[in-house]
Each structure stands twice: as structure tokens, then as C-alpha cells.
Amino acid sequence: MAAIPVEAFYLTPGATGSLQQQIRAMVTQGILAGRFRPGARMPSSRGLAGHLGVSRITVTLAYSDLVSSDYLTSAGRSGYFVSGTAPLAPEFPASAPPAEAIDFKGLTGGRFSSVVRVERPDDWDRYPWPFIYGQADPTLFDHQNWRQCALRALGKRDFAALTSDYYERDDPLLLQELVRSILPRRGIAAREEEVLLTLGAQNALWIAAMALLGPGRRAVVENPGYPAWRAIVAATGAEAVPVDVDALGLPVEGLAGDVVFTTPSHQCPTNATMPVERRVALLEAAERQGFVIVEDDYEFEMSFLKPVAPALKSLDRGGRVIYAGSFSKSVFPGLRLGYLVGPPGFIAEARSLRGLMLKHPPGHIQRTMAYFLGLGHYDALVNRMKNAYRRRRQVMAEAIATEGLEVAGQGGFGGSSFWMRAGAGVDTEELALRLRADGVLIEPGRAFFAGAGPRNYYRLAYSSIAPQRIAEGVARIARALAPGAARR
Amino acid sequence: MAAIPVEAFYLTPGATGSLQQQIRAMVTQGILAGRFRPGARMPSSRGLAGHLGVSRITVTLAYSDLVSSDYLTSAGRSGYFVSGTAPLAPEFPASAPPAEAIDFKGLTGGRFSSVVRVERPDDWDRYPWPFIYGQADPTLFDHQNWRQCALRALGKRDFAALTSDYYERDDPLLLQELVRSILPRRGIAAREEEVLLTLGAQNALWIAAMALLGPGRRAVVENPGYPAWRAIVAATGAEAVPVDVDALGLPVEGLAGDVVFTTPSHQCPTNATMPVERRVALLEAAERQGFVIVEDDYEFEMSFLKPVAPALKSLDRGGRVIYAGSFSKSVFPGLRLGYLVGPPGFIAEARSLRGLMLKHPPGHIQRTMAYFLGLGHYDALVNRMKNAYRRRRQVMAEAIATEGLEVAGQGGFGGSSFWMRAGAGVDTEELALRLRADGVLIEPGRAFFAGAGPRNYYRLAYSSIAPQRIAEGVARIARALAPGAARR
CATH class of the missing domain: 3.90.1150.10 (Aspartate Aminotransferase, domain 1)
Known part of the structure; x- marks a missing residue:
């Protein structure tokens, strides 16, 4: 079997990762692409180091690493060879891209893609x-402590939490932090069976809408209001009933629907805060008319001019308020971690729905957030x-x-x-x-x-x-x- | 302002985290719970170290850390005090849990929670x-290399990828690995606009079902077959049409539905592999009758007795196959990362739907997986x-x-x-x-x-x-x- 020439390797300018990682990637890609066949002899570490202009120890470390993951075998002084049991390249050619015969947008009625979005450039x-x-x-994010918490959650000790299929459960540590430390600040005393973790607030609202709405049902939406909620209502097939907000948020008179969506802490986008009297009136109307309230408590942490008022949910005696919160706004948006709080009967349905939809938020992220909260970094x-x-x-x-x-x-x-x-x-x-x-x-x-x-x-x-x-x-x-x- | 007595602190036996982290947690929890008020003097580091039986440097390090995150202030030789601008305890009492006035299970028709599940104990x-x-x-998982990749993805360099709201996009690095390295092994040549990342295969199937099904539509399901797919079909309001599988998987004759769900690589649960002739016949039937096929290519990596056959999707010339794949089975189930491959028109709808449902899979996990693939650890x-x-x-x-x-x-x-x-x-x-x-x-x-x-x-x-x-x-x-x- 021929030797692989050093010319098969070159460092790409601007590539990320350490030199050792880059060498590793070149070898594995060559093997997986079928260019380096089992049994082929690798360049000597001295030769490859000279060719790439790196130290010989870097090449030796990369080779040893590849031996331990079975891409290479070491034959002592004879050098390194592509392993006979290395992962194989596929033995059939890839197909050409198929034609597009079906009008998928027509099939969905463009129900999902025809939403007016807030226009934001990616860059x-x-x-x-x-x-x-x-x-x-x-510049504001606590990168170092987040990294520390993530590292801890990546340790052997947390391995099970990180890798298991939780089925429908949540990370017990995060649940505990939420119930003991976060919700009490909103005036909410919830038990664990009243809480469901979600993949961000958007996912919380989606789950609430899927559980509560559908064709033939009506949902009151604030106008102006959070565009994603209007889109979510439309996606369930329910009818959205816009109600104009005033300087105190959503008015209580004449609300007609099965579900009323509201942002009492900071109305989106007017920033109005609903006063306590109106909140009480809204809950009385819910009781009288039989509707369910979905409270999106977005940005409650960002109350720096006056102390934040308790959530609408904290006044809810009738079990009619479904509360949606998020860590993604206050930690970072790419985190994708939020939660729903509601009566146990609702949470049970929402949990089953989440199980069908996505099983559970990734274990590692839940555990990292639990540490970030527990050590006070979040506050x-x-x-x-x-x-x-x-x-x-x-x-x-x-x-x-x-x-x-x-x-x-x-x-x-x-x-x-x-x-x-x-x-x-x-x-x-x-x-x-x-x-x-x-x-x-x-x-x-x-x-x-x-x-x-x-x-x-x-x-x-x-x-x-x-x-x-x-x-x-x-x-x-x-x-x-x-x-x-x-x-x- | 009175000093906080050392008796306010005690180490919980069996608590996780370093001693420094435990001290930090005791202080932040005391402050957030309102027990330690702004201006209160902390125990001396010597006194607290003696009380807890830890080294003085441990206490000093914990205190310094708390100063840098504004829980404490240091007054030089006078000691440490609770900061005047420390995060505050809420000023209102938490409410009692509300009554449960609404029959939420009745509201959803138990559509999500009444599914028969495979019974598995949590422990x-x-x-x-x-x-x-x-x-x-x-014992099989490559914990160390996963940790290395996660660490790299947590570095400053990847910070933007980790923390941004991607809106509807995916991590370009992971997308590239998928298109260049994973899909070709299944015989699938896809462009990036034909691929969508999902929160595991379950989420991929959910998105496909939500986009393709709904009340009045019919979905063929394999019998016996993957229970979650039957449940997902029911949750969309569509009708599930069970078709008995034979020793070669799903038979082609008499399929009547808008969508046909199949597991050709390893039929779930019989493990039958559909032969190529039947795959061709299935695609011809789809063309003739106008149905869409959802291919769940679960466990394709675990072909160790014979080389794996190309995916059904690789034979799809008419753009009628939606392909669902997963990293969660082969890496670890708690990862929650999968993907859909389909015609661009379908992927555009599915992408909008995913945007409404959960925005995007967490950036950090996408980037970690991209590194794990790129360095050959996955293979x-x-x-x-x-x-x-x-x-x-x-x-x-x-x-x-x-x-x-x-x-x-x-x-x-x-x-x-x-x-x-x-x-x-x-x-x-x-x-x-x-x-x-x-x-x-x-x-x-x-x-x-x-x-x-x-x-x-x-x-x-x-x-x-x-x-x-x-x-x-x-x-x-x-x-x-x-x-x-x-x-x-």
C-alpha cells in the first residue's frame, strides 16, 4: 500500500482551532472522503512537521489522538498507518438534487411563512x-462565569443529566431554582407540578396556544402588540381579535374571546404598565366570562426606574392565568430557555405536548442555567x-x-x-x-x-x-x- | 447596621460544587432572600473560615468574587459589607397557589396527554x-472529546454564535458539515436551502406533520410502527391510517393518504429493511397518487452486519420525500439535535414554522456538534x-x-x-x-x-x-x- 504524500496536507489560512486540531481534521476528512485508504502509510511526523512548518510534537500528538479514536494504527518504529477499522467512506455516489414537484406553500396555505416580520438584517x-x-x-454579558458553569455541567458528575433522554421531565435542579428563587420575585408561589421548562419564551407561547386554541376558537391580541403571538394564533387556525391598547395597556371592557393575551409588565411595544386596579378588573372579567389569560412577563427584570410590580399571575385566585417567562432576554437570546407557569391540569397537557414536539430542552443547558442561578451570577x-x-x-x-x-x-x-x-x-x-x-x-x-x-x-x-x-x-x-x- | 453572625452560614453535607462556590451561594441566597440587608457587615474571613472549617483563602476568594459581581463591597481593613446596589429581594409576599377552575384536559380533548406510551421507569x-x-x-460515549469541543464553542471567538438570536437561521458551520459530510453518506446531495436543523428527530417529525397535515387530511402510519408518529398525527387533527407491515417493511399496494410515514432503513420496531425494488415502487406510487413521503432514517449509522443502503431520499427524483435524521441517537439522546431534508419550498415553510415554534436550536449546541463532526470524533x-x-x-x-x-x-x-x-x-x-x-x-x-x-x-x-x-x-x-x- 502506497504512502500518503505530505503534499496531501496543507494548512488553510484563517482556519480556526489549534494546529493539532487542524491536522486531525485533515486526516479524518481524508479518510472519510475515501482519499486515504485503510493500510496506507501516513507521512512521518518529522516529514509532516517540516512540510507544514509546525513542531514535530504537534504532529505526534495529533497522530496519537487519531490512534486512540481508531483512525490510525501505530506500528512502532515503522510509523503510522490508516487503521483497517477506520470509519468508512460511503460506497455509493450521491444523488442529484430532485425536482420540486409539490407546491408546499400552497399545501400549508402559507400559514407559517406569510407572517409580517420585524425586518432585521442578519449582520x-x-x-x-x-x-x-x-x-x-x-460587553454586558458575564462570559467567564457562564463558561465556568457550563464547564461544571460538562463534568463527569453531571454526565447523566447531560446525556439522558429525560422523556418528559425537566432538570430537577433548574426547576428548584425557578420555584425557589425566580418565581417568588414575581409574587408567584408555584409548586413544581405547576411549572414547565420550554425552549425560550417563544416556545412557551407556542405551547400555550397549541394547548388552548384551534379552529373555531378566538384569541384577543393587543393592538399594537407582539407580532409573533398574532402569527402563532393564526398558525393554530384560531381567529385573532385585535383590541386597541391605551396608555395603561389592554383595556378590560368588551374583551371577547376564549384566550386573552397580554403583556402587563411592559406592554409590547408601547411599554405601558398595567396598574393594579386594571389587573384586578381583568381577572374579574376572566372569571365572569370564562376566558383564560396568557401573561407574557417579558423584560420584568429590566425595571430600573421603579421597583417591578408583582406579576398578574400573583393575583390569580381562579387558576385562569398562564404565565410565560424567559431567561433568553436577560442571559442571552441564543440560550433558548423559558418557562410556563399554570394550574397542574394545564401543565400536564402542556408537558405532553412538549414531549411530542421536542421532548425536552437540552439537559446541558438546563444544568448550566441552574448553576448560573444558584451561584448568584444571574442576579x-x-x-x-x-x-x-x-x-x-x-x-x-x-x-x-x-x-x-x-x-x-x-x-x-x-x-x-x-x-x-x-x-x-x-x-x-x-x-x-x-x-x-x-x-x-x-x-x-x-x-x-x-x-x-x-x-x-x-x-x-x-x-x-x-x-x-x-x-x-x-x-x-x-x-x-x-x-x-x-x-x- | 448589625454584623451578620457566622451562624448564618453552614455547609450542607453532600452539597455539590467547590467550597468557594458553596460560600458564594450562601451569601447570594441570603441577600436575595432579604436576610442579609444592604450595608450589613459580613463575618471576617478568618471568623467564617474557622466556623466552617475551611481555609481562610477559600473565604477570601469567595468574597472577592462577590465583590466583582456587586453583591459585596470591600472597605479595606474594615472588612466586607453587603453592597448598597446588590440585587434586591422582592418587596411583596408570594401568593398562595390558586384553585384549579378550568378543566384543561377537557379543553384540549386530552389530545396530547392521552397517548399510549412505551412504559419506561425514569431510574x-x-x-x-x-x-x-x-x-x-x-461507557461508549466520548465524553472527553465532546467536552473539548464544547469548551472551544464556549470560547470568546465563538461568542457571537453562542449568544445571538439567529432568528430563523442555523449555524453555518454545522449546516456545512451536514451537507458535505453526513448527507453524502446517505446518498443525498442537498444544498443548504434544502436542510433545516431541528431539536432532535422528534421535533423534525413534528414540524413535518404540522406543515403537511391537519384536520381533513390522512396520514399512513406503519403498523406496528413508531408510537410517537401516531401521536403526532393525532395532535394535528389528521386521520391516521394504519397499514400492516410485512417482512420487507411497508407494502406499497393500497396506500391511501396525503402523507405516508415510513422507516425504510430499520422498520420500527420490526427492524425490517425495505429492499430497493420496493423503494422504487413506493416512489412511483407517490408520483402516481400524489402523496408525500416522510422518511425517518433512524439508526442508519448502526449498520454493522452489512453496509447501509442509501436512503429512500437518495432515489427521490420528484421532490416528494421529506427526510428526518438525528444526532441524538448516535451522540446522546439529551443532545436534542436533528434535521429535515426536503425540497426548498418545503424547507422554507418548515423554517418559518420552526421560527414560530422555538426560533432555533441553541447556538452553543450547534457549534459544539459542528466541531465534533469536523474533527472526526463523531465517526x-x-x-x-x-x-x-x-x-x-x-x-x-x-x-x-x-x-x-x-x-x-x-x-x-x-x-x-x-x-x-x-x-x-x-x-x-x-x-x-x-x-x-x-x-x-x-x-x-x-x-x-x-x-x-x-x-x-x-x-x-x-x-x-x-x-x-x-x-x-x-x-x-x-x-x-x-x-x-x-x-x-
Whole structure:
């Protein structure tokens, strides 16, 4: 069997990973692609090291590692060979891509893909003035402690928790942290059978909607309101009934539906906080009319102007409130970890549904989050975010006042954004496109409105922009809104 | 402000984490619970170290760490104090658990919770003879390399990938590995727009069903077949049409439905492999009758008796096959990572649906898997599992022959289980209960059958049992099946 020449190996400039990892990858890929056959002799470690310009020990370590995972065998002084039992390349050619005979969008009625989305470029972090909502700010995140917790959760001790199929259960440690430490801060005393972990708040809302809605049922949605909830209602086949919010959030009069969705802590997107009297009235209406309330308690941690009010769920004596919370907003969005709180009968149905849909959130992430909570890192992080947001909000309020822009809703507790109104004739989608070309990202408001809503609203978030960039960004928005700017 | 006495601290026997972490947790929990108020003086490091019986440096390190996350402030020689800006305890009492006024099971029609499940105890790993299916065997898993890949994915360099909201996208690195390295082994040449990552194979099937089915539509299900698929069909409101499988898998004649679900590589649970002629006939029938095929290619990696046949999807010229695959079976079940392959029009709908349902699988897990694949660890792991399963299967086949038990389906390619038939009068659910008391776990077959199927089938898996335990376990099953055993 011929020897494999050193020329079969080259380091790709800019490749990630250590040199040892890169050598390992070249060997395994060569074997799996069928280029290096079983029995073939590898280049000597001295020869390959010279060819690649790396130290001989690096090559030797990579080779030893490949022996231990059965890609190579070592024949002592004769060198290294591709193992006779190495993973094999497939023995049949790959097929050509098939034709597309079926109109899948027609099949689903475009039920999922025809949703109006808040337009956000994928490379938002390359823009100098990203007034963008819901992304992590890496300068605030506690990367080191998260890494420590993840490492601990990757240890031998947690191995079972990490790798088992939990079937329908949750990580008992995380459940315990949630029930003992997080929910009491919202005034909620829940037992473990009243809690279900989900893959983020979006997944919590989806599960609630799938369990509570369907064709022939009606769901009240706030208008303007969280666009994903309207889309989720439509996906279940239920009818969405938009109700206009006022300065205190969702009004209680004339609510007609099987399920009422609301964001009492910070109305999305106006930031209004529903006062206690209205909350009590809403619960009384639910009792009287028999509807279920889904409370999305998003951003409750970001109350830095006044202490946060207890959740609507904490006032719920009739077992009519389904509460959705999230760690993804306050830790980082890519975490995908949230939860539902509700009566045991509801949670049992939701748990079965989650089991069919995705089994359970990955064990490793649940355990990491449990450690991050248990060691107090979560609270420290939230505290740091609140302090940063408070500063940014102040800078932003000043810049908005200086530039004479109009705030339509800002909330009394904090949050991470301003809800803004431009002049009546302004189309903020067109404005957003012009600003994007100028390096500024804003969120046009149209996606928040049901049907043909006004087009002159927009949202400015301060969660992902550095404070020293805020003034210039707001100035650019003001310039773009100045009379005649669109035609310049 | 009074000092906090050392008696407020005690080490819990058996607590996890380092001493430093335990001290940190005691302090943060005291502060968050409102027991330690801002301004209160902490015990001296010497005093607390003496009280707890730990070294003084451990206490000092814990205190410094708490200063850096703003729980404590250091006043030089005067000691440490609870920070004035420490995270605060809530100012309202937690509510009592509410009553349960609504019949949620009635509301959902018990659509999700009334599914017949394969009965498996949560503590299956405490049984000496677990012939249980679908759990990880920690002795085979490559824990160290998985940990290395996870660590790399937790590094600063990957921070953005780890923490961003991907919106509807997948990790480009993992997508690339899948398209270039995994799918070609199944004979599938797919472009990136034909692939969607999911939260495990279960989630892939759920997404396919939600996109393709609904009230008024019909889905062919294999009988016996994968119970979760029947449950998923029912949850969409579609009608499930069971079709009896034969020794070659799903027969092609008389299939009547909008969607046909099949497991051609290893029929679940009989392990039959569908021959190529029948696959071609199935695709022709799909073309003629206009149905869509959902192919669950479960366990394709575990072909150790003969080389694996290409996937049904690889023969699909008409764009009628939706292919579901998984990493959770071959890496570990708690991973929750799978994928769908289909025509771009289908993947676009499925992607929007996944966006509404859960946004995307967690970024960190996607990136870790991409590294695990790219460095060849995945193939090495699969190779190791195949070797282990080959040995176990042989031991098990011998034990079954020795004890005279009847195999109803074993497959010609490998897999991880035998499909078994007991005498006509045996109820395997009753048998499983008796065996459980004897330390043996088997899976009764009833859950695999639609409606009132036979009760004398059962499944014996060898993926989680050590080879040296197999003979005794099988002998115990034989004893339990012996005439008169039930009444002993």
C-alpha cells in the first residue's frame, strides 16, 4: 500500500482551532472522503512537521489522538498507518438534487411563512448605530462565569443529566431554582407540578396556544402588540381579535374571546404598565366570562426606574392565568430557555405536548442555567444590565429631547426601548431603509399592528448600542426625518 | 447596621460544587432572600473560615468574587459589607397557589396527554438488566472529546454564535458539515436551502406533520410502527391510517393518504429493511397518487452486519420525500439535535414554522456538534458503538437461541434491538411488570400497534446493557415466560 504524500496536507489560512486540531481534521476528512485508504502509510511526523512548518510534537500528538479514536494504527518504529477499522467512506455516489414537484406553500396555505416580520438584517452588529431590539450586548454579558458553569455541567458528575433522554421531565435542579428563587420575585408561589421548562419564551407561547386554541376558537391580541403571538394564533387556525391598547395597556371592557393575551409588565411595544386596579378588573372579567389569560412577563427584570410590580399571575385566585417567562432576554437570546407557569391540569397537557414536539430542552443547558442561578451570577448580570440600561436610557431621552423627536410610549419602569411616532405622512419602512444605508438600524412599527395599521410608528431599542453612540444615531434619525430629507 | 453572625452560614453535607462556590451561594441566597440587608457587615474571613472549617483563602476568594459581581463591597481593613446596589429581594409576599377552575384536559380533548406510551421507569439505569431502548451508554460515549469541543464553542471567538438570536437561521458551520459530510453518506446531495436543523428527530417529525397535515387530511402510519408518529398525527387533527407491515417493511399496494410515514432503513420496531425494488415502487406510487413521503432514517449509522443502503431520499427524483435524521441517537439522546431534508419550498415553510415554534436550536449546541463532526470524533464514536453493538448482538442472539425465545424481527443490517414474540396467551405488559420486580426491563409491544393490537410482542434493546449481563438477563426473561411462572 502506497504512502500518503505530505503534499496531501496543507494548512488553510484563517482556519480556526489549534494546529493539532487542524491536522486531525485533515486526516479524518481524508479518510472519510475515501482519499486515504485503510493500510496506507501516513507521512512521518518529522516529514509532516517540516512540510507544514509546525513542531514535530504537534504532529505526534495529533497522530496519537487519531490512534486512540481508531483512525490510525501505530506500528512502532515503522510509523503510522490508516487503521483497517477506520470509519468508512460511503460506497455509493450521491444523488442529484430532485425536482420540486409539490407546491408546499400552497399545501400549508402559507400559514407559517406569510407572517409580517420585524425586518432585521442578519449582520446587524456590523452597523454603527443598531437601535435593534432583543439581541445580546457582548460587553454586558458575564462570559467567564457562564463558561465556568457550563464547564461544571460538562463534568463527569453531571454526565447523566447531560446525556439522558429525560422523556418528559425537566432538570430537577433548574426547576428548584425557578420555584425557589425566580418565581417568588414575581409574587408567584408555584409548586413544581405547576411549572414547565420550554425552549425560550417563544416556545412557551407556542405551547400555550397549541394547548388552548384551534379552529373555531378566538384569541384577543393587543393592538399594537407582539407580532409573533398574532402569527402563532393564526398558525393554530384560531381567529385573532385585535383590541386597541391605551396608555395603561389592554383595556378590560368588551374583551371577547376564549384566550386573552397580554403583556402587563411592559406592554409590547408601547411599554405601558398595567396598574393594579386594571389587573384586578381583568381577572374579574376572566372569571365572569370564562376566558383564560396568557401573561407574557417579558423584560420584568429590566425595571430600573421603579421597583417591578408583582406579576398578574400573583393575583390569580381562579387558576385562569398562564404565565410565560424567559431567561433568553436577560442571559442571552441564543440560550433558548423559558418557562410556563399554570394550574397542574394545564401543565400536564402542556408537558405532553412538549414531549411530542421536542421532548425536552437540552439537559446541558438546563444544568448550566441552574448553576448560573444558584451561584448568584444571574442576579449580578441582571443588576449590571439594569445599571447599563439606566444610563443608556437617560442618554437616549436627552438625545430624543434635543432632536425634538416624539416619544409615543416609554413606560415608567424601564425596559429596553422607546416606542416612537414620526409625522403622520412618514412611512417608517421607507425611513428604515434610508437609515440603514446611513448605518442606522431602527424597527418600523407596522409589524406590531393587526391589519392595515398606521405606518408612522417605529421602535428604538438601547439594549445593543453603546451609550457613546446614541446621540449621533438619534441625530441621524432626526436628519432623515427632516422635511425634504427623503428626496435629498 | 448589625454584623451578620457566622451562624448564618453552614455547609450542607453532600452539597455539590467547590467550597468557594458553596460560600458564594450562601451569601447570594441570603441577600436575595432579604436576610442579609444592604450595608450589613459580613463575618471576617478568618471568623467564617474557622466556623466552617475551611481555609481562610477559600473565604477570601469567595468574597472577592462577590465583590466583582456587586453583591459585596470591600472597605479595606474594615472588612466586607453587603453592597448598597446588590440585587434586591422582592418587596411583596408570594401568593398562595390558586384553585384549579378550568378543566384543561377537557379543553384540549386530552389530545396530547392521552397517548399510549412505551412504559419506561425514569431510574432505568438502577436496574441490573436494562433491555431498554434509546438511552445513552456512558461507557461508549466520548465524553472527553465532546467536552473539548464544547469548551472551544464556549470560547470568546465563538461568542457571537453562542449568544445571538439567529432568528430563523442555523449555524453555518454545522449546516456545512451536514451537507458535505453526513448527507453524502446517505446518498443525498442537498444544498443548504434544502436542510433545516431541528431539536432532535422528534421535533423534525413534528414540524413535518404540522406543515403537511391537519384536520381533513390522512396520514399512513406503519403498523406496528413508531408510537410517537401516531401521536403526532393525532395532535394535528389528521386521520391516521394504519397499514400492516410485512417482512420487507411497508407494502406499497393500497396506500391511501396525503402523507405516508415510513422507516425504510430499520422498520420500527420490526427492524425490517425495505429492499430497493420496493423503494422504487413506493416512489412511483407517490408520483402516481400524489402523496408525500416522510422518511425517518433512524439508526442508519448502526449498520454493522452489512453496509447501509442509501436512503429512500437518495432515489427521490420528484421532490416528494421529506427526510428526518438525528444526532441524538448516535451522540446522546439529551443532545436534542436533528434535521429535515426536503425540497426548498418545503424547507422554507418548515423554517418559518420552526421560527414560530422555538426560533432555533441553541447556538452553543450547534457549534459544539459542528466541531465534533469536523474533527472526526463523531465517526470515531459511531465506529466504537458499532463494534460494541456487534458484540452485544452476537451475545444476545446466542442467549436467545439458548433459552429458546422467539425472535419476530431482527433486521439484516444491525440496529440496537430485537423484536420478540411471546406465546399467544402472554400479556407482555404484565410480563414487564413481573420482570421489573426481578431487575429486568423490557418494552411491551402494545404501544407500537394501532388500536387493539396483539399483546404478546416485546422489544429487547442491547444499546444500554453491558455484554456480560445479557445472558443472565435473557435467562430471567425465559424463566418469567416459562409455563406457570406467572403464578409462582
